[in-house]
Amino acid sequence: MKTKIDTVKTLLEALPFIKEFRNQIVVIKYGGAAQTSETLKAKFAKDVLLMYLVGIRPVIVHGGGPRINEMLSKLDIPTEFIDGQRVTTPEVMRIVEMVLCGEVNNEIVALLNSHGASAFGVNGKDAQFLRAQPKDAGKWGLTGVIEHVKADVIHRLIDEKFIPVIAPIASDGETGHPGYNINADLAASKIAGAIGAKKVVFMTDTPGVLDAEGKLLSSLTEAKVEELKADKTIHGGMVPKVDACIEAIERGVQKAHIIDGRIEHAILLELFTEEGIGTQITL
DSSP states (O other): OHHHHHHHHHHHHHHHHHHHHTTOEEEEEEOGGGGTOHHHHHHHHHHHHHHHHTTOEEEEEEOOHHHHHHHHHHTTOOOEEETTEEEBOHHHHHHHHIIIIIIIIHHHHHHHHHTTOOEEEEEETGGGOEEEEEGGGGTTBTBEEEEEEOHHHHHHHHHTTOEEEEEEEEBOSOTTOOOEEOOHHHHHHHHHHHTTOSEEEEEESSSSOBOTTSOBOOEEEHHHHHHHHHTTSSOTTHHHHHHHHHHHHHTTOSEEEEEETTSTTHHHHHHHSSSOSSEEEEO
């Protein structure tokens, strides 16, 4: 009986959050271990389905760097990184698009649908809903930065009761152009701001933002983030993630979250519990 009562208490704890987020859009950047572990993939699918069934409107943006690297290696195609970002040559772009759109996106859509969701896979070249330009005048080749998001494309999918699953490939508007490879974190940020999301959640392989002693910082403001970047407490791969969070909230997203996707049901724990499990960033 105690176990049953505890279950009810858990549901009641989630109730105010469910009421708050009902009919609101939540963008989830899906990646890291949560995208590779079979157990975590199944948990992720159930989390997204539960969100959908209680009235939240999830939108998934995914990466696929490890799978791209694996395919490039198999095909013996060289790849170069500058400052931690991939230089996307035309040859690499073909593989990026093949893996992200033809493999990873389809896999996520099938995963969600197999658990009872109605997922719909798209990439930014579909209806040219993501328009981009070369990053730093082409220093990174066909790696791009988003300059425009056609929000109505995603809103139409949401209105038709679909869960959009977005591969971060963008168009430049020219017929026959191979398109641009977009960093998935930055794509999630831009899309969240453009479509009026209430929250954006970045699934990572770290607990969140840590202080100088390695302890989790559960809540940060934009000003505090800049302070921690300046003294190098936030460094390395965490810098682009917090930058993506800040860009999202500056574009109107209420809160951005960095959570540990290695934890089962990480999304539900962050959204539906008082304490959460990761770092939330606000203005």
